[in-house]
Amino acid sequence: WFADVDVHKYFNPYDTPYDAFINFMNVLEDLKRRIEEIESNKITRDIAIKFLSNVKDGEEFYCADGKILRNLRELAEALKTMSPEVFSHHVNPWKNDFSTWIANCIGDIKLAEKISKLKDQKLMRKAILERIRYLKKFI
Incomplete structure (x- = not known):
């Protein structure tokens, strides 16, 4: 009745069914993460246009110096x-208003995460310009 147990033992490198199941679940979780990463990095023409367009009315960014930013x-x-004082008002150890605005209003989570770590004005500008150039390739 259970003659296939010997065959199963021959082809299965795991000591118990539990070990095989744990390995299967680890492989499945790894596959899931890889697929999610690929999907999150997928940029379409519509997404690029959305990220480069003006935000909706009411979602503009109001700088401490009075400027209103829409894209x-x-x-x-x-x-x-921007003066260093205005920049440090929006970006300091406790917050990064630009990153928050990009994530919540523009919707570009990848850029928001990248600049959330930046505390230097020139590096932040460079990262934004690089992202703009990258997104323009899809339009």
């Missing part, structure tokens, strides 16, 4: 001439 290009230009 990534305007943010990059504002960072070019």
Whole structure:
């Protein structure tokens, strides 16, 4: 009745069915993570247009110096001439208003995560310009 146990033992490198199951679940979880990573990095023409377009009315970014920003290009230009005082008002050890705005209003989570770690104005501007150039390839 259980003659296939010997065959199973021959082809199965695991000592118990539990060990085989644990390995299967680990492989399955790894596959799931890889698929999610691929999906999250997928940029379509529509997504690129959305990320580069003006935000909806009411979602504009209001700088401490009075400027109103509506898209990534305007943010990059504002960072070019922004005073260190205004920059440090929006980016400091406790917060990064630009990263929050990009994530919540523009929707570009990847860029938001990247600049959330940046505390240097020039590096932040460079990262935003690189992202703009990258997104333009899809339009």
